[in-house]
Amino acid sequence: MTTEVVTPPGGPTRKRRSSGGLFRLSAASGLGLGLGVLWFSVLVLIPLAAVVGAAAAGGWGAFFDTLTEQQTFNALKLTVFQAFGVTVVNAFVGTLVAWVLVRDDFVGKRLLDIVIDIPFALPTIVAGLVLLSLYGPDSPVGINIVNTREGIFLALLFVTLPFVVRTVQPVLLEMEAEAEEAAASLGASRFTTFRRIILPSLVPAITAGSSLGFARAISEFGSLVLISGNTPNQTEVASLKILKFLESDNQAGAAAVAVLLLLVAVVVIVALDVFSRRVARRA
Amino acid sequence: MPDVKQIRRQKGPVTYLLRIFVITYLFVLVVWPLSEVVKLTFAPVEANAEGGFAAFWERLQDPAVTYAFGLTLTCAFWAVLINLVFGVGISLLLVRYEFPGRRILSVLVDLPMSVSPVVVGLALVLAYSSGSGWFGESLESVGIFIIGSTPGMIMATAFVSLPLVIREIIPVLEEIGTDAEVAASSLGANAWQTFRRITLPSIKWAIAYGVVLSLARSLGEFGAVKIVSPGAEFRGETATLLIQNRYTGYDESTAYAAAFVLVLAAVLALVVVTFIRRPEDRT
Numbered sequence: 257m258t259t260e261v262v263t264p265p266g267g268p269t270r271k272r273r274s275s276g277g278l279f280r281l282s283a284a285s286g287l288g289l290g291l292g293v294l295w296f297s298v299l300v301l302i303p304l305a306a307v308v309g310a311a312a313a314g315g316w317g318a319f320f321d322t323l324t325e326q327q328t329f330n331a332l333k334l335t336v337f338q339a340f341g342v343t344v345v346n347a348f349v350g351t352l353v354a355w356v357l358v359r360d361d362f363v364g365k366r367l368l369d370i371v372i373d374i375p376f377a378l379p380t381i382v383a384g385l386v387l388l389s390l391y392g393p394d395s396p397v398g399i400n401i402v403n404t405r406e407g408i409f410l411a412l413l414f415v416t417l418p419f420v421v422r423t424v425q426p427v428l429l430e431m432e433a434e435a436e437e438a439a440a441s442l443g444a445s446r447f448t449t450f451r452r453i454i455l456p457s458l459v460p461a462i463t464a465g466s467s468l469g470f471a472r473a474i475s476e477f478g479s480l481v482l483i484s485g486n487t488p489n490q491t492e493v494a495s496l497k498i499l500k501f502l503e504s505d506n507q508a509g510a511a512a513v514a515v516l517l518l519l520v521a522v523v524v525i526v527a528l529d530v531f532s533r534r535v536a537r538r539a
Numbered sequence: 540m541p542d543v544k545q546i547r548r549q550k551g552p553v554t555y556l557l558r559i560f561v562i563t564y565l566f567v568l569v570v571w572p573l574s575e576v577v578k579l580t581f582a583p584v585e586a587n588a589e590g591g592f593a594a595f596w597e598r599l600q601d602p603a604v605t606y607a608f609g610l611t612l613t614c615a616f617w618a619v620l621i622n623l624v625f626g627v628g629i630s631l632l633l634v635r636y637e638f639p640g641r642r643i644l645s646v647l648v649d650l651p652m653s654v655s656p657v658v659v660g661l662a663l664v665l666a667y668s669s670g671s672g673w674f675g676e677s678l679e680s681v682g683i684f685i686i687g688s689t690p691g692m693i694m695a696t697a698f699v700s701l702p703l704v705i706r707e708i709i710p711v712l713e714e715i716g717t718d719a720e721v722a723a724s725s726l727g728a729n730a731w732q733t734f735r736r737i738t739l740p741s742i743k744w745a746i747a748y749g750v751v752l753s754l755a756r757s758l759g760e761f762g763a764v765k766i767v768s769p770g771a772e773f774r775g776e777t778a779t780l781l782i783q784n785r786y787t788g789y790d791e792s793t794a795y796a797a798a799f800v801l802v803l804a805a806v807l808a809l810v811v812v813t814f815i816r817r818p819e820d821r822t
Contacts, residue, residue, distance in 0.1 A: 278637035284730065285636055292629045293644070295621075299698055300651055303662030306673050310665050349564060356561040360554060370809065371565050374573065377805035379759025380656075381779045382798045385786060389575040389795070396575070414568055446551070475655030477762040478779075482786060495657045495762070502661060502766065507671060514658040521653040529646070 307518065310511035322512040327488045328497060332516070335494040338405070339473035342412040347466045350420025351458065357421070358428040375417045380478025383415055388482055403485025408493060411479045416469035423465035424458055431457065460535045464528055471524040475517050573802070580799040582792070598796040603772045607781040607797070613689065614764070614777065615757035618696035622753050626704030627746065631738070633705075634712040635720075645709075651701045659698050660766025663691060687769050692777070695763035700756040704749035711745040712738075748815050755808035759801055 281289065311319055322328060357369055375383060387410060391401045401407030431454070439449040477495035484491045486500070494513055501510035583590035598604065632638070633645050651659070668686040669675040678685065685691040723733045761779040768775035776784065778797055786794040 279635050281636055281638055282730075285632065288628050289632050289636070289638060292625060292632065295625055296629075296644075296648070299694055300701070301647070302673070303659075303666040303698075304650075304654070306665035307658065307662045309673075352557060353561050353565070356557050360558050362558060368562065368565060371569050373809055374569055374805070377755060377809050379761060379779050379801050379805070381761040381782050382759065382801050382805075385782060385794065385798045386572045386576050386802075388786075389579055390572040410568075417568065446553070471653055475653075475658070477655060477657045481761075481783060495655055498657045498661060499766070502664070507661075507665060510661055511665065514655075514661050517655050517658055521650075521655070525646075525649070525653055 304518065307511050307514050310507055311515040314508055318508065319512050322509045323516065327492070328509070328513065330489045331492045331494050331497040332513070334405070334492070335474055338408050338412055338493070339470050342409060342416055342473050343466050343470045345413060346416055346420045346469050347462055350417070350465060351424050351462055354421045354424035354428055358425060372418050372421050375414050380415065380476070381481065384411060384479040384482040387411055387414060387479070402483060403487060403491055405491060407483045408480060408491060411483050412473045412476060415476055415479050416472050419469035419472065420462060420465035423461045427458055427461045460531070464532065467524050467528055471521055474520050576795060576798060576802065579792070579795045595796050595799070598793045599800070601793065603776070604781065604793065604797060606773055607776050607778045608800070610689070610776070611758055611778040614692050614696045615754055617693045618700060618757045619750060619753045621697050622701055622704050623746070623750060625701070626749065627708060630705050630708040630712060634709055635717065648705055649702050651698050656699060656760070656762025657766060659763040660695055663695055663698070663767050667691065686767050687775070689775070691767040692764050692775065695767045696757045696760050699760055699763055700753040703753045703756060704746065707745040707749035707752070708742050711742050715741045744815060748812060751808055751811050751815065755805060758804055
């Protein structure tokens with residue numbers, strides 16, 4: 257684990273500094289590193305280890321029993337299905353939004369560009385409240401999404417809106433015009449050009465944005481607190497199930513669900529890292 | 540042969556259909572609900588009461604509301620300060636120094652962003668709560684209570700915003716290289732002088748950017764804080780918790796007023812971030 261320490265200068269994948277190697281640790285920087293790692297362990301590593309520990313305390317049997325218990329299983333199933341559905345919608349709509357923002361030109365486009373960032377900037381509980389103000393019990397348009405699966409879907413769409421847009425946008429901006437020009441001069445229709453020339457080069461960005469959005473949707477909590485009515489087997493998602501376990505003092509149950517969410521987060525990070533390295537190598 | 544600019548600029552019915560679709564989607568999902576929040580913030584509580592700015596201001600004068608915003612600011616201040624010191628130090632070590640485990644550490648510092656806020660809260664509880672945490676009893680014996688008090692809430696806030704400063708500084712440090720730093724130290728500058736005169740001026744915008752992002756994230760943190768805080772009025776109720784408590788407690792107007800303040804803070808952060816990004820891009 258600790259063997260590959262120095263990337264050789266001019267290495268293929270990573271841009272290192274133009275000259276000079278890395279410094280060796282002095283007494284002062286060594287002390288700094290020690291303090292930094294200590295704080296990081298106290299804040300992040302030890303607590304996360306405690307979650308894994310609590311989930312493993314009862315052994316595999318207890319872990320599986322918790323996760324396959326009817327209500328928990330339904331909560332997990334709902335979470336995964338909703339997150340998957342939202343991811344599919346985002347892959348399409350996010351690409352469309354990025355396309356319009358880059359290729360189209362109209363009054364107010366800059367404003368639309370800022371609107372994309374709002375779901376990220378808003379606190380999650382406020383995001384929930386924002387949706388409820390229009391689609392809640394006192395809705396001026398007569399739609400009430402409280403305690404419905406559609407409500408969960410809408411909230412997840414809201415908080416994951418920027419992921420695909422913001423990963424696809426820069427790729428579209430930097431795309432060279434030659435290939436499109438050639439395709440068009442050879443008689444390809446605009447749709448064919450999009451499908452055969454443009455879309456393939458967007459796929460890595462769409463995949464990256466979608467997986468980030470999926471990870472976020474799986475673990476979403478704040479925006480769902482007010483919207484999901486928490487009805488077991490109906491509208492209860494994984495993160496709210498953890499809260500319910502904690503409130504009923506079932507820490508092992510909470511830890512079991514949490515470990516599953518942690519696992520998804522780690523898998524997504526590692527998969528993206530491997531994927532982006534492969535794409536970088538091919539390019 | 541048609542110029543590529545013309546190919547890209549051609550507007551068919553599809554262009555307009557896409558434009559209308561994207562504008563409608565963003566309007567229904569983000570803009571309309573957001574405008575509804577603004578409307579509700581300044582709406583009168585009852586039909587015959589007065590609305591407008593005075594009513595909004597009065598709701599914010601509620602002692603519980605001022606307490607909540609004070610607590611939010613306290614947590615955010617300490618979390619940002621901790622992340623700033625830790626972030627600058629760890630970034631310098633990760634980019635400039637050679638030590639075993641460097642790769643692992645650089646992947647791990649990114650992890651907190653992908654962990655569900657509920658899991659963050661649960662992790663801190665399982666490690667430090669005095670009832671059931673790994674270190675709860677030993678901390679209790681020396682009179683330290685982390686869970687259910689402000690230190691725990693600061694830790695939860697610091698956890699979720701930890702990578703934001705680091706993510707901004709590392710690319711800049713990698714880009715500027717070590718030439719100037721090596722020159723300075725060969726001319727007899729000590730480590731602190733080199734940092735203050737050479738390194739700091741070139742990463743100051745990255746630091747500012749990271750601080751604004753962390754501050755925005757810290758002000759709006761909900762899930763992790765909810766789990767480690769007692770969450771009652773005047774006892775650990777932050778602004779985001781207040782929004783939830785008031786909304787579910789049928790005091791929606793106060794919930795909307797507090798939410799509006801957080802929306803303003805988020806939009807302000809977006810604007811500041813755009814302005815900080817500009818001078819950096821120019822160089």
